[in-house]
Amino acid sequence: MKAVRFDRFGGPEVLQIVDLPEPHPGPGQVRIAVRAAGVNVSDWKKRKGLMDGGLPQTLGYEAAGVVDEVGEGVVGVTVGDRVFGFDADGAAQAEEAVLSFYAPIPASLDFAVAASLPTSVETATRALDQLGVRKGDTLLVNGASGSVGGAAVQLAVARGARVIGTASPANHEYLRSLGAEPVAYGEGLTERVRSLAPDGVDLALDVAGSGVLPELIALVGGAVNVLTLADSEGAREHGVLFSRGDSGRAVHVLGEIGELIASGRLAPPPVRTFPLGEVAEAQRVSEAGGVRAKLVLVVG
Numbered sequence: 404m405k406a407v408r409f410d411r412f413g414g415p416e417v418l419q420i421v422d423l424p425e426p427h428p429g430p431g432q433v434r435i436a437v438r439a440a441g442v443n444v445s446d447w448k449k450r451k452g453l454m455d456g457g458l459p460q461t462l463g464y465e466a467a468g469v470v471d472e473v474g475e476g477v478v479g480v481t482v483g484d485r486v487f488g489f490d491a492d493g494a495a496q497a498e499e500a501v502l503s504f505y506a507p508i509p510a511s512l513d514f515a516v517a518a519s520l521p522t523s524v525e526t527a528t529r530a531l532d533q534l535g536v537r538k539g540d541t542l543l544v545n546g547a548s549g550s551v552g553g554a555a556v557q558l559a560v561a562r563g564a565r566v567i568g569t570a571s572p573a574n575h576e577y578l579r580s581l582g583a584e585p586v587a588y589g590e591g592l593t594e595r596v597r598s599l600a601p602d603g604v605d606l607a608l609d610v611a612g613s614g615v616l617p618e619l620i621a622l623v624g625g626a627v628n629v630l631t632l633a634d635s636e637g638a639r640e641h642g643v644l645f646s647r648g649d650s651g652r653a654v655h656v657l658g659e660i661g662e663l664i665a666s667g668r669l670a671p672p673p674v675r676t677f678p679l680g681e682v683a684e685a686q687r688v689s690e691a692g693g694v695r696a697k698l699v700l701v702v703g
Contacts, residue, residue, distance in 0.1 A: 428502075466488070485507065
């Protein structure tokens with residue numbers, strides 16, 4: 404089967420489409436003929452050697468496709484079903500992938516949109532769970548207009564929280580459409596937030612990693628009420644919780660996405676697609692930043 408792989412660290416040019424043996428599912432797993440696979444910031448960080456040190460490496464943790472093989476003990480899913488979910492081995496950018504956590508694709512979604520959801524929605528849900536966001540809270544989301552930030556905004560609003568989100572002025576109307584009250588990031592952020600919430604902010608979620616943890620701590624009254632998804636060094640320095648997948652995934656949300664979308668509480672992000680063979684260009688776009696759309700590789 405064709406799959407994305409790199410054998411050395413470097414720029415997008417090190418990415419290759421290679422032939423690899425077909426994977427097979429273990430107990431509780433399913434294999435899919437991949438129709439679409441998500442592209443994430445971690446992809447280019449891995450490619451540059453900023454995360455995992457081993458070589459060679461495959462890529463891709465989220466995918467959507469059609470089940471073509473089921474492992475021992477699998478119930479409720481059969482060959483031919485449309486599913487989406489997580490490839491625990493990070494090899495979903497391929498013609499076939501094994502999913503360890505999966506759910507039926509909501510009928511209203513195509514494969515590309517379905518593949519855009521697992522990582523952003525799981526990450527956002529995990530962060531909200533760890534912060535303990537609940538009805539009546541005021542939550543500040545730093546970096547609210549991207550795929551993870553947008554999911555966090557909508558899921559927090561669905562819980563009954565008031566959400567203030569930072570973004571560039573060009574994205575303020577978008578944040579309003581998600582249910583957030585927008586503020587511009589940059590100098591003077593603390594004053595702008597306090598003018599919106601004179602009674603204070605209860606919790607803060609940092610998605611952007613833009614060096615604002617001290618301001619967030621001041622706004623919520625202590626590091627214990629702040630969580631970052633993007634600033635591990637700042638988290639260590641300021642005593643803030645840094646959340647990553649190995650701290651316990653919120654995979655339960657895969658089975659909840661359909662109802663959230665059907666009820667209007669979660670709108671999928673805009674999607675920009677690339678053929679699998681253009682993975683290098685997709686990573687160039689991802690690494691350049693500033694793209695609100697979720698990047699997805701289309702297979703077949």
